[in-house]
Amino acid sequence: MSISNISSSNTIKFVFDDGIAIPYIARFWIFLISNILSFICCLFVLYHFLFDSNLRRGLHNHVMIIILIICLIWELTDVPWTMYVALYEVVWIQTPTFCMIWKFLDSTLYTTIAKLVGWASVERHILIFHDQWVSTKKKRFFIHYLPLTFIVLYGVVVYGTITPMNDCNRPFYYFIPFCAYYSCVYDSVAFSLYEYITSGVLCSVLIGFGSTLLVLRVILQKRRLQQQIQWRKHRKMILQLLSVTSLFFVLYLPPIILATAQKLGLPSYVGAQYALYSQLFAYYIVFLFPFTCLSTIPQLGTRIKNIFRCRWRQQTNAIHPEQWASRVPVVTRMNKQ
Template identity: 55%
Template sequence: MSISNTTLTTISTGTPSDGIAIPLIARFWLYLISDVLSLICGFFLLFHLTFDSTLRRALHNHVIIAALCLCIIREVTTIPWTMHVYLVGVVPIKSPTFCMIWKFIESTVYTTLAKLVGWASIERHILIFHNQWVATKRQRILIHYIPLALIIMYGIILYGVVIPINDCNRRFNYNVQTCGYVSCIYNSAGYSLYEFMSGGVLSSLCIGFGSVFLIIRIAIQKHRLQQQVHWRKYRRMTIQLLSVASIFFILFLPPVLWGICQKLGVPSTVGSVSYGLYATFFNIYVIFLFPFTCLGTLPQLRTRINTIIRFFYRRQQQQEQHRVAPQQISTKQPIRQSRV
């Protein structure tokens, strides 16, 4: 069957066979619009954080910068590949290597992003209540930079080793996402449980308890010391964490809870299966919404946006003036020379 016929067949199907009652063409446009808007916001935030020296040096922004880079990597690679499957019905490149790269990027970004937010939930306690721990350069390297680098390198090394393991000759289905590939190491119940606990449960606990205890500690200290200045100093840092944690509570936590129920042997019913399918499908919106949750928490962002708007507005006015000027000159009457 040709690609055009496959496209028409894929788009004409009403409800796909994966149990999610959203047509493939609707998924394509849903992902396309979300991906484009998220990329615009993500690049703008990354530019804002990296080119402003004050924001770039702020320790609490380093996790956000790393997380934004991970989101952008996935938004320009695996998400367009997923949209290609929704639209055409086949993967962009029919190759086992391509399928493994796809699976590697998805697994690395998914788990690393959750671990980064979990670490941010803990690190905020250090930056707000124990800032003397990062007073010197050596302390910042040990407490701030090394954990951040280890979290990122852990995901890259782990999945770089695990994903290519295919000694059980796993087959590739080029008509579904990631070619339906799963590494043979997941046949081990022990490793599957380890990854689920370290990647899903532990990250969720860090995000949940870290965020809740941060609010409690701030409220207690504010009431006990009556220091309005102290709260104002760290208010934006706290709001930034809570904004990011909120999308993980809504979109990341449900699949983890569903996985815990399965591990505990809770009987699968029609409702629970549908809940798990839709929770997994909309889990991608953690990537899409992450830049927007950080958008309103950055200082002087409104001033920067107004400056950019005024720049483009003045540039447009100058271009219009250049186009109008020659027309005005051409409408003047020629000067007649007087006869002597």
């Protein structure tokens, strides 16, 4: 990474080279197209999850609903601000407060999504093999609703507390995403290690082993008990989890594994180029997440056809004002006769 400046007669323009070969204008258009498609898909999936009573009552869908809401927030804040820097090479609002808010949202949303997917990998075991744990309202509160609430509030409280901490007077660079800002708390080796374990390693372990063990347990139970009905009953939950975790296997786990290997002694130059690109394409965890949920909606083709069929009926049944006005004299003559 390097920073250079291009001087003219009146101004000095800083150009930040992050080491990625993709030009900034290309990143802008890639992100713009991806964000629009993802936003539309996110609204579509979230609409069905919220307004379809069967989907809304499913406990396994609640974590997906929360993540979809987080994706919407991300796509309306973090992504447009990043696109603005790529297009104009300057931060949208050049103040320390804005930079801190941007960093707070990015840290909170990204880590919360990973933690929620990690919890979903564990919760599926409870919903499939220990459904008696959520058989009453009290049990559902402690086993289901309380962990979801804690995960969301944890990110908000922790990053809302540490992000404004700038006792070391860290500077803000208004031509770099997030203004190149991060809290001075990360100067502490202990906190950095804690953050890496809780937000990286722990989530990776839960997602990797949780989803893999779930499939193995289901297969073993199906062979042992020969319960075809139970497999059909829980198949949707399993496929939903696998479609989501497959996204994290590709885009989330490899950078964590590489970072862990480097902390254990692997030279930092090994995989350095991959680490740069993985930070850029980490946005596609959010962009692609709604599409992984879309594939798990039951009777998807029928739902899409109904939307277009309803829209077509509204257009054909609509009476334009000029058409109504042309019919008034006819009706009046008929009444007079």
